[in-house]
Amino acid sequence: MTSATQQQSPAPLAARAGLLRSVLINPLGLVATILLSIVVITAIFAPLIAPFAPDDLQIFKVNAAPGDGYLLGGDGSGRDIFSRLVYGARNTLIGALIAVTVAAFVGVTAGLFAGYFGGRREVVMSWISDGLMSLPALIVLLAFYQSLGSSIEISMLVFGVMLAPGFYRLTRNLVNGVKHELYVDAARVSGLSDLRIIVRHILLVIRAPVIIQVSVVAGISIVIQSGLQFLGLGDTSIPTWGGMLQDAFANMFVVPTAILWPGLAISVTVASLVLLANAIRDRLQQGNRPAAIAGLPEAIAKPAAGAAPTDKDALLDVRDLVVGYPDKSGWTEVVKGVSLTLRRGEVLGLVGESGSGKTQTAFAVLGLLSTGGRILSGSIWFDGRDIANLPEEEMRKLRGKRIAYVPQEPMSNLDPAFRIGYQLTEPMVTVLGISRAEARERALKLLARVGMPNPLRTFNAYPHQISGGMAQRVLIARAISCNPDLLIADEPTTALDVTVQAEVLDLLRDLQAEMDMSVILVTHNFGVVADICHRVSVMKDGRVVETNDVRRLFAAPQHDYTKMLLGAVLDDVTPRVYQPRSGRGVAA
Numbered sequence: 001m002t003s004a005t006q007q008q009s010p011a012p013l014a015a016r017a018g019l020l021r022s023v024l025i026n027p028l029g030l031v032a033t034i035l036l037s038i039v040v041i042t043a044i045f046a047p048l049i050a051p052f053a054p055d056d057l058q059i060f061k062v063n064a065a066p067g068d069g070y071l072l073g074g075d076g077s078g079r080d081i082f083s084r085l086v087y088g089a090r091n092t093l094i095g096a097l098i099a100v101t102v103a104a105f106v107g108v109t110a111g112l113f114a115g116y117f118g119g120r121r122e123v124v125m126s127w128i129s130d131g132l133m134s135l136p137a138l139i140v141l142l143a144f145y146q147s148l149g150s151s152i153e154i155s156m157l158v159f160g161v162m163l164a165p166g167f168y169r170l171t172r173n174l175v176n177g178v179k180h181e182l183y184v185d186a187a188r189v190s191g192l193s194d195l196r197i198i199v200r201h202i203l204l205v206i207r208a209p210v211i212i213q214v215s216v217v218a219g220i221s222i223v224i225q226s227g228l229q230f231l232g233l234g235d236t237s238i239p240t241w242g243g244m245l246q247d248a249f250a251n252m253f254v255v256p257t258a259i260l261w262p263g264l265a266i267s268v269t270v271a272s273l274v275l276l277a278n279a280i281r282d283r284l285q286q287g288n289r290p291a292a293i294a295g296l297p298e299a300i301a302k303p304a305a306g307a308a309p310t311d312k313d314a315l316l317d318v319r320d321l322v323v324g325y326p327d328k329s330g331w332t333e334v335v336k337g338v339s340l341t342l343r344r345g346e347v348l349g350l351v352g353e354s355g356s357g358k359t360q361t362a363f364a365v366l367g368l369l370s371t372g373g374r375i376l377s378g379s380i381w382f383d384g385r386d387i388a389n390l391p392e393e394e395m396r397k398l399r400g401k402r403i404a405y406v407p408q409e410p411m412s413n414l415d416p417a418f419r420i421g422y423q424l425t426e427p428m429v430t431v432l433g434i435s436r437a438e439a440r441e442r443a444l445k446l447l448a449r450v451g452m453p454n455p456l457r458t459f460n461a462y463p464h465q466i467s468g469g470m471a472q473r474v475l476i477a478r479a480i481s482c483n484p485d486l487l488i489a490d491e492p493t494t495a496l497d498v499t500v501q502a503e504v505l506d507l508l509r510d511l512q513a514e515m516d517m518s519v520i521l522v523t524h525n526f527g528v529v530a531d532i533c534h535r536v537s538v539m540k541d542g543r544v545v546e547t548n549d550v551r552r553l554f555a556a557p558q559h560d561y562t563k564m565l566l567g568a569v570l571d572d573v574t575p576r577v578y579q580p581r582s583g584r585g586v587a588a
């Protein structure tokens, strides 16, 4: 299934290509990119742009005013400030580039290997990193300056090593977060070498925060480098922004404006680097939403509300629901005009082959479509109110309290950091507004009700201390804890073994009858449908091809696709047909 809880896999190539475009759509990102491009182009083409050589002295132009032969005026030695600024960009950027390259190369390489292999390698590298971090960088730079001379390149090289621990820690933590992902295990199983896994599967996934760090560290390097040069610690024969600041400062009372230009160049460059980092971060926080969304016409996303259903017994009435995701050419419809009705106390099975749109229909009702997904048209009437495209704040009030959800993967839906008890009581305290003590009492009763042999032990356990079947029971307990009117269960037994599947289905059936809940059960298993559902809708290619009572559907399927599905299943399996407790169900 395609669900919000599915394992994340590396971003697709299209999304990666979209990063630059999305950064440029962000106004701050665009401004930062333009400014940085100007600085970089200036640095690269300095000899073509600068009208004079940086050390060209003209005795008559000492402290010349702007425009008097020199665009930005002359400095105290009669050199062109503009030309020195242009060449200064080149030297300053080279210094920053050295520091960033060394820091990123050393830090990221060490972080990748320490994070991936762990053990003693990680311990030793972490010691070195901690040791470097404990040194005062400026003092170390001054010491190196004393022993190795005035080369700013060497200073920046040393500074790069001092900055490497920042990259190391970031990379190591990121690698620790992804190295146990299933796709990394799959790469290992398929026989790829560690080096190839690190480069192809890990570095690629963690690259974004590293890029942000590069941007920030480049800014810091420019500031530190300029600071050192301002203090006179650098080769004064080379034009740099820091060196120009020093010259202008010494001459400040004669030409006060001269300090403005290098100051402005440093500030604009550093600010652009920081803004660029922010724009990348903003983009990453949005997820992989394609840039195409922003350009799509709003009108397409407005659903037609239609009239409210007249059947008072209908709790949910989905009409002509169309769900789409943006792609390069517009919208791809994954649900294409689905209509469903669910009466109070009824269990409706939603069946169909993989990719037929069952989960997307269920998620549209829950208001939980993945990033970019929209209800393009149609309506979802829930208890007399159209909830299609309801604001998230309103939807949140419904979810949990009136509409609950049981997912397919129980383990990945429990937070490993919190005890089961907390995860059960939290929604009750928030949604029902009851006290913690009351919620605890209810949670223990619920755990007993869903068949936990020792409710108190489960209440105090962490998710890793219980089995998959127990976790699914916990999630069912959590889903029903606020007495919802509608329960949406998305293949709730698929991840469980066969005996546990039957127990969980029995539990769901009993709870549904006890609480007279309406249930939508998403499944591709006709055995499950026969076991628990009153009615069933069969989906194919985003459409409902047939809706019928379970018995009638099994006895006389109308649509060829239903016949084909049933033919495929019933060859081998005899389903347990549901014995209803209320009059609404299907007679066996």
Ligand SMILES: Nc1ncnc2c1ncn2[C@@H]1O[C@H](COP(=O)(O)OP(=O)(O)OP(=O)(O)O)[C@@H](O)[C@H]1O
Residues within 6 Å of the ligand: 001, 002, 003, 325, 334, 352, 353, 354, 355, 356, 357, 358, 359, 360, 361, 370, 371, 373, 524
């Ligand atoms: N985030 C998404 N972006 C684009 N398309 C998506 C997205 N999520 C799902 N789809 C597409 O929607 C279609 C329906 O998916 P859905 O998850 O509803 O299928 P399903 O019937 O529940 O399948 P399964 O039984 O395998 O869970 C599929 O073609 C899928 O590729």
